[in-house]
Amino acid sequence: MGKPSDLVQGTLDLLILKTILLEPKHGWAIAKRIQQISNEVLQVQQGSLYPALHRLEQQGWIRAKWSETDAGRRAKFYSLTPAGRAQLEREKKSWSRLSTAINLVVEGV
Amino acid sequence: MRILARFRLTILALFRRQAETARLNEELQFHLDQQVTENIARGLSPEEARMAAMRLFGNQSLVRDQARSTWSWNWLEKFLRNIRYGTRILWRSPGFALVSILVMALGIGATTSLFTIVRAVLLKPLPFVESDKLVAVYEHFRESTDGDGFNVVAPADFRDWRQQTDGFQDMAAWRNYGFDLTGAHDELPEVVEAAGGSSNLLSVLGVKPVLGRAFAPEEDRPDANHVVMLTWSLFQRRFSGDASVLGTQIHLDATAYTVVGVLPDSFTYPDPHVQLWVPYGQTFTPEAYAMHDSHMSHVVARLRPGISAAVATKQVSVLQYQLHLANPSKPVAEDAVSRPLIDDVVLDVKTPLIVLFCAVGCMLLIACLNVSNLLVARGASRRKEVAVRGALGGSRLTLICEQMTESLLICIAGGTLGLLLSVLLTHWLASHWRDLPRAESIHVDGIVLAFSIFLAVFAAMLAGLLPAVSSTGKGVFAALQESSRSIGGSASRSALRKTMLTVEISLTVILLVSAGLLFKSFLHLRTADLGCVTDHVLTIKYGLPEKQYDTREKVIAFHESLLERVRRLPAVSAAALVSTPPGGGYEGDDVFTIPGRPSTHFNLQYDAIYRTIDPEYFSVMQIPLISGRFFTGHERLTNDHYVIVSKKFASQFFPGDNPVGRRINVAWDRKPEDYEILGVVGDTLYDVTQPVKATMYFPILSGIPDQTSGSTIVVRTAGDPRVVSVPIQRQVALLDPTLPVYDVLTMEQILGKSIASQSFSATLVLAFAGLSLLLAGVGLYGVLSYLVTQRVAEIGIRIALGAQRSEVLRIVLLDGLRPVFVGLLVGLAGGAAAGALIRSILYGTSPLDPLVLAAIVACLLLTAILACAVPAIRASRIEPMQALRME
Numbered sequence: 001m002g003k004p005s006d007l008v009q010g011t012l013d014l015l016i017l018k019t020i021l022l023e024p025k026h027g028w029a030i031a032k033r034i035q036q037i038s039n040e041v042l043q044v045q046q047g048s049l050y051p052a053l054h055r056l057e058q059q060g061w062i063r064a065k066w067s068e069t070d071a072g073r074r075a076k077f078y079s080l081t082p083a084g085r086a087q088l089e090r091e092k093k094s095w096s097r098l099s100t101a102i103n104l105v106v107e108g109v
Numbered sequence: 110m111r112i113l114a115r116f117r118l119t120i121l122a123l124f125r126r127q128a129e130t131a132r133l134n135e136e137l138q139f140h141l142d143q144q145v146t147e148n149i150a151r152g153l154s155p156e157e158a159r160m161a162a163m164r165l166f167g168n169q170s171l172v173r174d175q176a177r178s179t180w181s182w183n184w185l186e187k188f189l190r191n192i193r194y195g196t197r198i199l200w201r202s203p204g205f206a207l208v209s210i211l212v213m214a215l216g217i218g219a220t221t222s223l224f225t226i227v228r229a230v231l232l233k234p235l236p237f238v239e240s241d242k243l244v245a246v247y248e249h250f251r252e253s254t255d256g257d258g259f260n261v262v263a264p265a266d267f268r269d270w271r272q273q274t275d276g277f278q279d280m281a282a283w284r285n286y287g288f289d290l291t292g293a294h295d296e297l298p299e300v301v302e303a304a305g306g307s308s309n310l311l312s313v314l315g316v317k318p319v320l321g322r323a324f325a326p327e328e329d330r331p332d333a334n335h336v337v338m339l340t341w342s343l344f345q346r347r348f349s350g351d352a353s354v355l356g357t358q359i360h361l362d363a364t365a366y367t368v369v370g371v372l373p374d375s376f377t378y379p380d381p382h383v384q385l386w387v388p389y390g391q392t393f394t395p396e397a398y399a400m401h402d403s404h405m406s407h408v409v410a411r412l413r414p415g416i417s418a419a420v421a422t423k424q425v426s427v428l429q430y431q432l433h434l435a436n437p438s439k440p441v442a443e444d445a446v447s448r449p450l451i452d453d454v455v456l457d458v459k460t461p462l463i464v465l466f467c468a469v470g471c472m473l474l475i476a477c478l479n480v481s482n483l484l485v486a487r488g489a490s491r492r493k494e495v496a497v498r499g500a501l502g503g504s505r506l507t508l509i510c511e512q513m514t515e516s517l518l519i520c521i522a523g524g525t526l527g528l529l530l531s532v533l534l535t536h537w538l539a540s541h542w543r544d545l546p547r548a549e550s551i552h553v554d555g556i557v558l559a560f561s562i563f564l565a566v567f568a569a570m571l572a573g574l575l576p577a578v579s580s581t582g583k584g585v586f587a588a589l590q591e592s593s594r595s596i597g598g599s600a601s602r603s604a605l606r607k608t609m610l611t612v613e614i615s616l617t618v619i620l621l622v623s624a625g626l627l628f629k630s631f632l633h634l635r636t637a638d639l640g641c642v643t644d645h646v647l648t649i650k651y652g653l654p655e656k657q658y659d660t661r662e663k664v665i666a667f668h669e670s671l672l673e674r675v676r677r678l679p680a681v682s683a684a685a686l687v688s689t690p691p692g693g694g695y696e697g698d699d700v701f702t703i704p705g706r707p708s709t710h711f712n713l714q715y716d717a718i719y720r721t722i723d724p725e726y727f728s729v730m731q732i733p734l735i736s737g738r739f740f741t742g743h744e745r746l747t748n749d750h751y752v753i754v755s756k757k758f759a760s761q762f763f764p765g766d767n768p769v770g771r772r773i774n775v776a777w778d779r780k781p782e783d784y785e786i787l788g789v790v791g792d793t794l795y796d797v798t799q800p801v802k803a804t805m806y807f808p809i810l811s812g813i814p815d816q817t818s819g820s821t822i823v824v825r826t827a828g829d830p831r832v833v834s835v836p837i838q839r840q841v842a843l844l845d846p847t848l849p850v851y852d853v854l855t856m857e858q859i860l861g862k863s864i865a866s867q868s869f870s871a872t873l874v875l876a877f878a879g880l881s882l883l884l885a886g887v888g889l890y891g892v893l894s895y896l897v898t899q900r901v902a903e904i905g906i907r908i909a910l911g912a913q914r915s916e917v918l919r920i921v922l923l924d925g926l927r928p929v930f931v932g933l934l935v936g937l938a939g940g941a942a943a944g945a946l947i948r949s950i951l952y953g954t955s956p957l958d959p960l961v962l963a964a965i966v967a968c969l970l971l972t973a974i975l976a977c978a979v980p981a982i983r984a985s986r987i988e989p990m991q992a993l994r995m996e
Contacts, residue, residue, distance in 0.1 A: 027136060028143040046140060047172050054133075055179035058118055060111035066132075076136045083111040 012044065012052050014095055017061065017080065017088040024065065024079035027053060053078060061087045122180040133176055141166055187507075191514035198515060205487070206519065209480045212884060213523025213568060216476035218530030219469040219877065221561040225535045227466050229551040231455055236375045236550075238315025239411075244418050245453035246270070246280065246408040246425060248442035260442055262408045264393055265401045266432060267307075270408070270445070273428055276421030277410040281310035283379065284406045286392045288361040289654055290347075290385075291847050298849035300652070301343070301384040303361070305392035313411050314378065320344075321355045321370030330390040331398050337366040341374040343384040361387070362654035363847070377549055379407070379454070401432055402439040402700075409450060422447040440700060440714060454546050460950050461870040464623065467943075468877045471616045473564070475881045477571040478613045479888045484516060484576040485606055486895040509577040516573025517566070524565030531561065542869055579605055606892050610885075611932040617878070617885040618936020618969060623943045624871070624878035625961035626954055631871035633953040634864040639691045640793035641730040643856040646823055647830035648690050649837055650852040653818040657845075661746050661812030667844060668809060668820065672723065674840040675822060680833045683825045685729035686809050688721045690821050691793035692859045696720065699805075701775035703762065704783060717758055717803040718795060719777070721817045723810065727753075727790055729825060735759075737769035737788030740808050744787075749811030752784040758803035759789045775805075778813050797863050798952055821852075830855050867952070882972055889976040893925040897980045904984055905992025918985040925977035933969060937962065 019025065019033050030053075031044045056062045061084035069075050080088065121129055141162055148158035166172075177183070199206040234240045247259040248266065267282045283306040291298045308329040311317065318338065328336050337359065339348070348354045358365040366387065377383075389406075390398060397403055412418055425445040433443045452459070488495075495508055532553055539551045658664045668686055675684045689696040698718045724740040726732075735756055744751045752773065759768045772783045784807075792801045809817045826833055834853050841850055854862070861868075897904075904917055944956030954961070 026139065028140045031140075046137070046166055047168075047175060050133075050137065050140075050172055051175040051179050054176045058115065058122075058179055058181065060114045060118075063114065073139065073142075074135070075139050076132070081111065081114065 011095065012048060013056060013061075014088070014091040015042070015044070016049075016052060016056065016078075017084060017091060020062065020078050020080055021085075021088065024077040026069070026075040026077050028075075030078070056084070060084075119181045123182050123185075126182075126186070129180070130173075130177065133173060137169060137173060137176075141169075187510075188514075191511050192518065194511060195514040195518045199518060202487075205483060208887075209483060209519045210523045210526065212476045212479060213520050213565075213572075214526035214530055215880065216469070216473035217520075217524045217527030217561060217564050217568060218534060219527075220466075220473045220564060221527060221531035221557060222534040222538060223462075223466045223469045224560050225531070225553060225557045226538060226545075226551055227462055228556070230545065230547050231451075231459060231462060233547075233550060235378070235451055235454065235547075237378075237450075240315075240450065242412040243314070243450035244277075244410050244412065244422075244447040245450050246277075246410050246422065246445055246447045248404065248429065249444040249446045250440075250442045251444065259446060259448070261404045262406045263401050263404050263441070264389075264398050264406055266429065266441070267406055267408055268398075269432060270425050270428060274421075274424045276413065276416055276424035278413040279309055279313050280408055280410040281307045281313040282389055282406045282408050283307065283310055284389065284392060285379075285383075286387065287652070288385070289363070289652060289847075289849050291360040291363070291849075298847050300650075300849045300851035301361075302382045303385045303387060304379070304383045305389040306386045307389040310389075310409070311372075313409055316373065316376055318370035319373045320352055321368070323370060324386075324388045328391070329388040331393050331395045333388065333391060335361075335364060335366040335391060336369045336388060337361065338370040338372055338386040339368060340372045340376065340384055340386070342381070344371045361385075362652075363656040364654075377547075380546060381549060401436050401441045404440075407453075410447070418447050418449075440716075457866075458542075458545060460947065461866065464627075464947055464950070465870060465873055465877075468620055468623065468874050471620050472877045472881050472884075473568065474571075475613050475616050475884050475888075477568050478609050478616075479884050479891075480516065480519060480568075480572040481575055482606055482609050482613075482888050483891055484512075484573065485579065485609075486891060488512065488576045488579070509574075512577035513569065513573040516576075517569040520565045520569035520572065523568075524561055527565075528558070528561045531557075542866070575605070575609075606895075607928045610888055610892055611928040611935070613885050613888050614929055614932025614969070614973075615936040615939060617881045618933055618965065619939040619943050620874070620878040620881050621965045621969065622937070622940025622961065623947060624874040625965050626944050626947065626951055626956060626958060627867075627871040627874050629958060629961050630951040630954040631864065631867045634797050634867055635860075637794065637797040637860075637953075639797065639856075639860070640791050641691050641732050641856075642825070643860065645826050645828070645830050646730075646856040647826065647833060647837075648693070648821050648823050648852070648854055648856065648859065649834065649841075649850050650819070650821045651841060651848055651850045652820075653814075653848070655814050655818060658818055659814055661814070663812075664814055664818055665745065665810055665812035668723070668812075668817075671822065671840060671844060674844070675824060675837055678833060678836050678840070680826050680828065680836075681824050682827055683725070683729045685726040685823050686721075686723040686820045687726050687730075687823060688719075688809070688817075688820055689795070690823055690856070690859065691730070691795065692797055692856070692863060693795070693821070695795050698802075699775050699777065701773045701805075702781075704772050704774055715762055715773075717754075717762075717805050719805050719807060721807050721809040721811075721820070722753075724808075726806075726823070729823060732793060733791040735789040735791065736767060737786070739788060739790075740806075740810075742810070744808040745810035746812060749778075749808050749813070750782060750784050751787045751808060753788045753790055753806040754786055755790060755801075755804040755806075756792045757801045758805060761803050773805075777807055777816065778811070797860060798867070867950070870950070882968070885969075886972045886976045889925060889929065889973055890979065893921070893977050893980040894983075896924065897921060897984045900984070901987060901992045904987050905989040908987060909989035909993070914985040917987075918981050921981040921984045922974075922977050925981065926973060929969070929973040929977075933966065937966075940965075 015034050016030060019030050019037075025033065027046075027049055031046070031049055034042050034044050053062070053064075057064055057078070060081060062078045063081050063084075065077050065079065066074055067077055144162035144165060145155075145158045148161050149155060151158075153161060163169075235243070237243060245259075246262070248262050249258050250260060262282065264282070267280070271280045283304050286303045286305050288301050288303050289298055290301045306324070308324040308326045311323045317323075319341070321338070323338070324336060327333060339354070344350060344354070352371075354368050355371070356367065356369075358367050360366070372386070410421070412421060422445055425447075429441075429445045430443050433441045435441075455462075499505065499508060535551065535553060539545065539548045542548065653664060653667055658667060672684055672686060675681055695718060698716055700714045700716045702715065722740070724742060724744075727734065727739055737753070740751065740753065752775075754768060762768070762773075763771065767789075768786045769788060771786050773786065774781050774783050776782075777784065790806070793804070794801060795804075807816070809820065811817060822837065824830065824833055824837065838850050838853075841848055907917060908914065940962075941957060944951075948956055
C-alpha cells in the first residue's frame with residue numbers, strides 16, 4: 001500500500017462538512033466515503049480525522065449524536081448545524097477561488 | 110444557537126471531562142472495530158484482521174490526545190497536570206520543599222512589607238488638594254556649612270515674601286508651639302504639642318475644617334482675640350467628639366482661647382503629635398513678629414499654574430537678598446530655596462527606607478538564587494529522564510513549563526505565607542518605627558496584594574527559568590550519550606551554579622558591609638559620651654504659664670520650692686534644674702558679640718546654644734568645672750548678668766585664652782547687654798547624632814519670665830530612678846494643681862529615643878544580612894555537596910591511583926572556595942559603593958571602615974569554610990572500591 005496523498009492543507013474541514021451534508025455519518029463512514037468518492041486517492045488518517053471532528057464540534061459547525069448503526073452498534077454520528085452549512089458555503093467558495101488560482105498558475109504559460 | 114452549543118461543550122469539557130474522554134475512547138474503538146470487521150470480510154483471520162487494523166490505525170493514544178487537545182480548557186488540564194506532577198515531586202523531598210518555601214516566604218514577606226511602607230510614606234501623594242503643587246520654602250545662608258542648607262524662616266521674612274512676591278499662588282507659614290492645656294472647669298491638666306498656622310494655611314493645603322471655620326486673617330496677629338482649632342484626635346479624645354465645644358473656651362497656658370473649628374481626621378500635618386492649632390501671629394510678641402533674624406517657621410507655598418517652583422523661588426530669593434542688604438548687622442539669609450513638600454515631610458526617613466528596601470530586595474534575590482541553585486541540582490539528577498522524554502517527542506516548551514511549575518508552586522506557597530508574614534511585619538514596623546512620618550497611611554491594600562503576587566511570579570521565573578532552560582537545553586543527546594560511567598559532572602552546569610553562587614555571595618557581602626557599617630555607627634552612638642552622668646537620672650519637664658508666673662519673684666519661688674521639696678524626698682540623692690538636659694535637643698541659640706572686638710560680618714557672627722540652670726546643676730550631673738566657678742545663690746533676680754560657658758565655647762571664641770572674667774554682649778533679657786563669664790565647664794552633647802556645639806549657661810534664678818519658666822528637673826537616685834517620678838509629680842501638684850508635667854524620662858530613655866531610628870534600621874539590616882549569610886552558606890553547602898556527589902567516581906579513581914586524601918580535601922575545598930573569593934572581591938567593591946550611598950546616615954563611621962570590612966571578610970570566610978568543610982571531608986573519606994562499584 002503506497003503512501004496516501006497528503007490532503008491539501010486546510011481542506012479536510014471542507015471535505016468533512018461536505019461529506020455529512022446530506023445525512024449524519026460516524027467517523028469511520030466519513031473516512032470511507034471520502035476515500036470512495038475520491039477513487040481511493042484521498043485517504044484520511046485517523047490521526048487527522050478525529051482531532052478535526054472534535055475541533056469542528058467545538059466550533060459549533062457540526063453536532064454529534066450517539067445512535068445505533070445498521071448493525072446495531074452504538075456510534076457517534078456527526079451532522080451539520082445551520083452554522084456549519086454557512087461555513088461549508090464559505091469553505092467551498094474559498095476552495096474554488098484557491099483551486100482556480102492554482103490552476104491558472106500551473107496551466108498558464 | 111451556535112453560541113449555546115459551544116457553551117454547552119465548554120461546560121461539558123470542564124465538568125464532564127472523564128465521561129467525555131470515555132466517549133472519545135468508545136468512538137475510536139468503534140472505528141477500529143469497523144476496520145477489523147472490514148478486514149475479516151476481506152478474508153483475514155480475526156487475529157490477523159485485528160493486527161492489520163491496529164497497524165493502520167497507528168498510535169491510538171496519540172490520536173486520542175490530539176483529539177482532546179481541541180477541547181476547551183486544555184490549558185487548564187495541562188496546568189493541573191503540571192501542578193499535580195510538581196506537587197508529587199516536591200512531596201518526594203519535603204525537606205527541600207519546606208526550606209525553599211520558608212526562604213521564599215521570608216524574602217517575599219519582607220519585600221512586600223517594605224514596599225507597603227515605602228509606597229505609603231514616599232510614593233503616595235500627601236492628603237492635600239493637588240499636593241504635587243505644594244513646595245516647602247526655606248532660607249539659605251550662603252556661607253553656612255551646618256545642616257543641609259535649608260534654614261527655617263523668620264516671621265518678618267515670611268510676611269514680606271507673601272506681600273511682595275506673586276510667583277506663588279499663596280504662601281502659608283507654621284511653627285511648632287507647646288501649651289499647657291487646662292479645661293475651663295477642673296479637668297486634669299496636660300501638656301499638648303501645638304502649632305501656629307497662618308490664617309491661609311488650610312486654604313493653601315486645600316483642607317477644610319470638618320466643623321466650624323478656619324482662622325480669619327484679622328485673627329492672625331500677635332494682639333488679636335485668642336482662637337484655637339482642634340485636631341480630630343484631640344476633639345475625640347478630650348472632648349469626646351461633642352460638637353458643642355465650638356464657640357466655648359479652653360485654657361492654654363492659663364489663657365482663654367475660643368474654639369472656632371475642628372480639623373478633619375486625615376489632617377495630621379506636620380505630624381500626628383500636633384494636637385491643636387492657633388493663629389501663627391498669636392504665637393509671637395509684636396516685636397518678635399517683626400524680626401528678620403528669628404528663624405523658626407516653616408513655609409508652605411502653592412505653585413501658580415504655569416509657573417515653575419524654580420521661577421517662583423527665584424523671585425522670593427531676589428526679595429530675600431534685598432532684606433539681607435537692609436539688615437546688614439543681623440543674621441538674615443541671602444537666598445530662598447524650596448523643595449517639594451513631600452520630600453520635606455519624609456526627609457529623615459527617605460534614605461533609611463530606601464536602604465531597607467534595597468536590603469530586602471537583595472535578600473529576595475539571594476533567596477531566588479538559592480532556590481534556583483537547588484533546582485539546578487535536582488534538575489541534574491533528572492537529566493536523563495528529561496532527555497528521554499525530549500527524544501520521545503516531548504516539546505521543550507512543555508518540559509520547561511513542567512519544571513517552572515515546581516518553582517511556581519514553591520513561590521506561590523512561599524508568597525501566600527509571605528503575605529501573611531508581611532501583614533504582621535508591616536504592622537510591627539509601622540508601630541515600632543519611632544517618628545515614621547505618615548505612618549497612619551500604611552495599610553495592606555489591593556496594590557500591595559498585586560505587588561506580592563507579582564513578586565511571587567517574578568521570583569518563580571527567576572528561580573525556575575534558568576534551571577529549566579539549562580536542563581532541557583541542547584545537551585539532550587549529550588545527556589543520553591553520557592554513559593553511566595561518566596566521570597565528573599557537566600562542566601557547563603557546574604559553571605552555571607558557580608556563577609549563581611558568586612552572585613549570591615557578592616550580594617551577601619554588600620548586605621553585610623551595609624549592615625556592618627550601620628551597626629558600627631549605631632554602636633558609636635550607643636556608646637557616645639554625653640559629657641555627663643547618665644545612669645540613675647530621671648528628668649521631668651514642666652513649664653510655668655507666663656500669665657500666672659509673670660514676675661521674676663513668682664518664677665523663682667516656684668523653682669526653689671520645688672527643688673527643696675524634691676531634695677527632701679527619701680529616694681532622691683540630688684536634684685537640679687536645667688532648661689533642656691544633655692541629649693534632649695537643641696532648645697535654641699543666640700548670637701552675641703565680644704566687647705572690644707570689631708563687629709564681624711553676620712555670617713561669622715558668634716553664636717552658641719543656651720541653657721538655664723540652677724547653681725547645683727553641674728555638680729549633680731557631674732559636668733566638670735575646667736576653670737572659674739559655678740553659679741551660687743547670689744546670681745539671682747536682677748543680679749543675673751553672669752554666664753558660664755562650655756569648653757567648646759572657650760576654645761572657639763577665646764582660643765588660647767582664659768575667658769573667665771571676660772564679657773560677652775548678648776540679648777538674653779530682650780536687649781543686648783554685657784554678661785560676665787564666671788566659669789568654663791565640660792562639653793555636653795545636645796543630640797548624640799550631632800557634633801558638640803558651643804553652649805552658654807544662664808542662671809535660672811534670674812527668674813526672667815519666658816526665658817526661665819520652662820524647666821526640667823533632673824534627679825539622681827541611688828536605686829531605680831523611675832520610682833521617684835510619682836512622688837515628684839505629687840510635689841508639683843501640691844505647689845500648683847493646674848500645672849502638668851511631661852516627658853518623664855530617664856537619661857537612658859532620652860539617649861535611646863534619639864538613636865531609636867538608627868538602632869531600628871541597623872538591627873533590621875543586620876537581621877536581613879544575617880539571613881542572607883545563612884542562605885549563602887546553605888547555597889554553598891548545597892552546590893559543593895552536589896559537586897562531590899558528581900565526582901565520587903573520579904575521586905575514587907584518584908585515590909585508587911594513589912592520590913593523598915589531604916590532596917583531595919584541598920582540591921574540593923579550593924573548588925568550593927573559588928566562587929567565594931570572587932564573590933567576596935566583587936561584593937567588597939559593591940559594598941564600598943553602598944557605603945558611599947548610605948554615608949548620610951552613618952555617624953562616626955567611615956564607609957571604608959577597616960574594622961567592619963575585616964570582620965565581614967572573616968565572617969564570610971568562616972561561613973564558607975564551614976559550608977565547604979563537610980562535603981570536602983566527605984570527599985576525602987571516599988573508599989575507592991565502594992566508589993567505583995557504586996555505578
